[in-house]
Amino acid sequence: xxxxxxxxxxxxxxxxxxxxxxxxxxxxxxxxxxxxxxxxxxxxxxxxxxxxxxxxxxxxxxxxxxxxxxxxxxxxxxxxxxxxxxxxxxxxxxxxxxxxxxxxxxxxxxxxxxxxxxxxxxxxxxxxxxxxxxxxxxxxxxxxxxxxxxxxxxxxxxxxxxxxxxxxxxxxxxxxxxxxxxxxxxxxxxxxxxxxxxxxxxxxxxxxxxxxxxxxxxxxxxxxxxxxxxxxxxxxxxxxxxxxxxxxxxxxxxxxxxxxxxxxxxxxxxxxxxxxxxxxxxxxxxxxxxxxxxxxxxxxxxxxxxxxxxxxxxxxxxxxxxxxxxxxxxxxxxxxxxxxxxxxxxxxxxxxxxxxxxxxxxxxxxxxxxxxxxxxxxxxxxxxxxxxxxxxxxxxxxxxxxxxxxxxxxxxxxxxxxxxxxxxxxxxxxxxx
Amino acid sequence: xxxxxxxxxxxxxxxxxxxxxxxxxxxxxxxxxxxxxxxxxxxxxxxxxxxxxxxxxxxxxxxxxxxxxxxxxxxxxxxxxxxxxxxxxxxxxxxxxxxxxxxxxxxxxxxxxxxxxxxxxxxxxxxxxxxxxxxxxxxxxxxxxxxxxxxxxxxxxxxxxxxxxxxxxxxxxxxxxxxxxxxxxxxxxxxxxxxxxxxxxxxxxxxxxxxxxxxxxxxxxxxxxxxxxxxxxxxxxxxxxxxxxxxxxxxxxxxxxxxxxxxxxxxxxxxxxxxxxxxxxxxxxxxxxxxxxxxxxxxxxxxxxxxxxxxxxxxxxxxxxxxxxxx
Numbered sequence: 047x048x049x050x051x052x053x054x055x056x057x058x059x060x061x062x063x064x065x066x067x068x069x070x071x072x073x074x075x076x077x078x079x080x081x082x083x084x085x086x087x088x089x090x091x092x093x094x095x096x097x098x099x100x101x102x103x104x105x106x107x108x109x110x111x112x113x114x115x116x117x118x119x120x121x122x123x124x125x126x127x128x129x130x131x132x133x134x135x136x137x138x139x140x141x142x143x144x145x146x147x148x149x150x151x152x153x154x155x156x157x158x159x160x161x162x163x164x165x166x167x168x169x170x171x172x173x174x175x176x177x178x179x180x181x182x183x184x185x186x187x188x189x190x191x192x193x194x195x196x197x198x199x200x201x202x203x204x205x206x207x208x209x210x211x212x213x214x215x216x217x218x219x220x221x222x223x224x225x226x227x228x229x230x231x232x233x234x235x236x237x238x239x240x241x242x243x244x245x246x247x248x249x250x251x252x253x254x255x256x257x258x259x260x261x262x263x264x265x266x267x268x269x270x271x272x273x274x275x276x277x278x279x280x281x282x283x284x285x286x287x288x289x290x291x292x293x294x295x296x297x298x299x300x301x302x303x304x305x306x307x308x309x310x311x312x313x314x315x316x317x318x319x320x321x322x323x324x325x326x327x328x329x330x331x332x333x334x335x336x337x338x339x340x341x342x343x344x345x346x347x348x349x350x351x352x353x354x355x356x357x358x359x360x361x362x363x364x365x366x367x368x369x370x371x372x373x374x375x376x377x378x379x380x381x382x383x384x385x386x387x388x389x390x391x392x393x394x395x396x397x398x399x400x401x402x403x404x405x406x407x408x409x410x411x412x413x414x415x416x417x418x419x420x421x422x423x424x425x426x427x428x429x430x431x432x433x434x435x436x437x438x439x440x441x442x443x444x445x446x447x448x449x450x451x452x453x454x455x456x457x458x459x460x461x462x463x464x465x466x467x468x469x470x471x472x473x474x475x476x477x478x479x
Numbered sequence: 480x481x482x483x484x485x486x487x488x489x490x491x492x493x494x495x496x497x498x499x500x501x502x503x504x505x506x507x508x509x510x511x512x513x514x515x516x517x518x519x520x521x522x523x524x525x526x527x528x529x530x531x532x533x534x535x536x537x538x539x540x541x542x543x544x545x546x547x548x549x550x551x552x553x554x555x556x557x558x559x560x561x562x563x564x565x566x567x568x569x570x571x572x573x574x575x576x577x578x579x580x581x582x583x584x585x586x587x588x589x590x591x592x593x594x595x596x597x598x599x600x601x602x603x604x605x606x607x608x609x610x611x612x613x614x615x616x617x618x619x620x621x622x623x624x625x626x627x628x629x630x631x632x633x634x635x636x637x638x639x640x641x642x643x644x645x646x647x648x649x650x651x652x653x654x655x656x657x658x659x660x661x662x663x664x665x666x667x668x669x670x671x672x673x674x675x676x677x678x679x680x681x682x683x684x685x686x687x688x689x690x691x692x693x694x695x696x697x698x699x700x701x702x703x704x705x706x707x708x709x710x711x712x713x714x715x716x717x718x719x720x721x722x723x724x725x726x727x728x729x730x731x732x733x734x735x736x737x738x739x740x741x742x743x744x745x746x747x748x749x750x751x752x753x754x755x756x757x758x759x760x761x762x763x764x765x766x767x768x769x770x771x772x773x774x775x776x777x778x779x780x781x782x783x784x785x786x787x788x789x790x791x792x793x794x795x796x797x798x799x800x801x802x803x804x805x806x
């Protein structure tokens with residue numbers, strides 16, 4: 047099968063939030079791009095005659111949607127190949143329906159030179175699965191002290207800059223970096239955190255930390271960091287994206303900033319929509335994440351934030367780990383969940399459970415994150431790269447150690463029932479699976 | 480399976496001792512009744528005497544202390560020896576930052592040397608539970624303190640000591656004073672008192688030393704000794720955990736003593752026959768004055784002796800049930 051092969055996906059329910067389309071349609075793909083979207087379902091036979099050598103894919107009773115866009119997933123290469131590799135994770139992402147992924151810069155070496163970014167992109171091309179978009183380091187060596195070579199990295203194709211989850215210890219440096227990025231219209235991805243208040247905490251400061259005696263992270267750690275970030279966004283005029291919020295108060299603050307006309311978007315990782323601190327199994331390191339799972343009230347506010355549009359995107363925050371990283375007393379384990387596989391079914395279930403209409407729910411993992419990362423992705427439009435997935439919205443399945451495609455088996459969702467599964471993934475017009 | 484569930488056999492018998500959580504009142508009473516067998520009170524000499532046996536004669540107990548401790552480790556050693564067991568003491572400096580042997584590897588290595596029971600103290604909450612999840616079927620684990628989470632043997636010896644003097648737990652008013660936030664002792668004490676039926680449990684300290692949501696544990700919090708000690712039967716003092724505090728959680732030593740230290744005049748707020756406990760070691764002049772620590776109202780030294788009997792009971796109970804459950 048090659049790029050020249052034409053495809054016809056027939057009889058599926060097209061879900062394209064970008065054009066607010068939700069209807070039965072046939073889709074023609076040629077030369078790696080969407081060629082034609084046919085909403086008159088009776089035209090199928092004439093399409094098949096016109097493109098007689100086309101590969102036909104029947105999507106009856108299935109959803110056809112843009113390939114998912116994930117703003118934050120770690121593929122561990124270069125530097126931590128014992129946990130996972132670009133090959134293993136881009137394949138796992140594609141099978142899970144995720145066709146475009148932003149990679150945070152905290153690899154080893156750090157993504158602070160064009161050569162590192164290029165190597166990552168090249169490896170993903172060789173893997174021939176999900177497309178990978180590296181984010182560049184905001185500060186030199188991510189140490190938060192000096193400016194990184196932001197202009198060089200943006201010129202080399204990086205879609206944004208970030209300091210990953212590492213501390214930006216100098217407020218002065220943060221302001222300068224944001225001013226500098228604004229000069230070149232580069233989006234800065236910020237993780238709102240005051241690192242002193244974060245300390246060595248590993249759970250939310252509240253009922254769980256009191257009961258279990260684990261070192262705690264107060265909500266104030268995020269709120270103080272976010273207040274600082276918003277003030278600097280206002281004074282520098284930079285385009286900013288706030289990563290991974292977890293507090294109700296953060297949603298309010300971002301809403302206010304947006305109302306004041308600031309160019310600020312936000313995302314939440316899927317776990318904070320699915321769970322709160324009461325869902326944690328005591329001392330089970332699979333629940334160790336940062337930011338920590340907070341209260342039911344915070345969880346509800348984040349869901350409302352998606353509904354109201356204050357939070358534009360949902361990401362997996364995928365962090366595959368080797369067994370040893372999770373096999374120790376809770377506070378000694380590394381935080382992070384392997385989560386590519388649960389992103390799609392979880393968005394479908396959240397859409398149902400919280401009465402978010404399907405187009406809006408899918409937008410949070412397709413066209414909205416694509417817009418934040420300025421990618422030509424996340425939509426089904428003629429002449430756009432043909433990245434799309436065919437989803438069975440009714441398939442009931444369970445995540446197990448055997449069917450996780452990622453190298454990381456560190457997931458608290460194992461043995462949980464899920465509904466909705468990606469059956470086929472097409473990237474640049476090529477059928478991946 | 481949570482730590483509360485893991486420590487019980489399918490028949491509900493204690494096979495590890497990890498936490499007070501999930502234990503019934505009967506479990507606690509059984510421990511105290513068993514401990515009573517190991518200690519005799521001589522009325523004439525007004526002293527107590529420990530009874531030795533050889534129930535754990537062919538067993539090896541390993542004290543695996545990743546945090547410094549002389550007192551607790553010594554009492555566990557004495558307890559094990561009074562039961563006839565062989566004792567090995569391992570003081571290991573271990574931190575997550577160092578690239579040394581993992582907790583898991585240490586345990587497996589010691590099991591290969593035929594250890595039967597581990598007494599574990601670690602600076603990480605959940606460490607003893609983690610160990611219990613990975614030991615062999617015949618090996619039992621006792622938690623000698625895991626981070627801020629639990630110190631269940633300390634709570635049991637405190638309950639045993641209280642029962643000797645004021646057995647009516649339901650009617651007692653108890654105040655716990657000091658650094659509750661960092662205290663595994665306090666968490667276990669609160670759990671044990673509640674399980675034994677005590678309704679009026681109070682914590683006293685500045686907000687910087689009190690955990691958030693402590694009210695959700697069924698406990699009233701006070702910032703004043705005068706209000707908090709009013710009408711109490713028992714005052715349980717905690718040591719200021721200087722090594723666990725990251726920066727200033729209280730002002731000068733002098734200010735702390737004046738505001739929250741227990742001395743003769745503050746004892747007046749409690750009932751006339753109120754008694755004082757402290758897990759030790761005490762900081763004279765910081766959390767407790769010498770005259771109170773050395774007075775007739777202090778149970779500090781009996782706590783130590785009782786601690787040996789209680790630990791003997793717990794070691795014997797867990798080892799027996801573990802052996803029973805696994806053939």
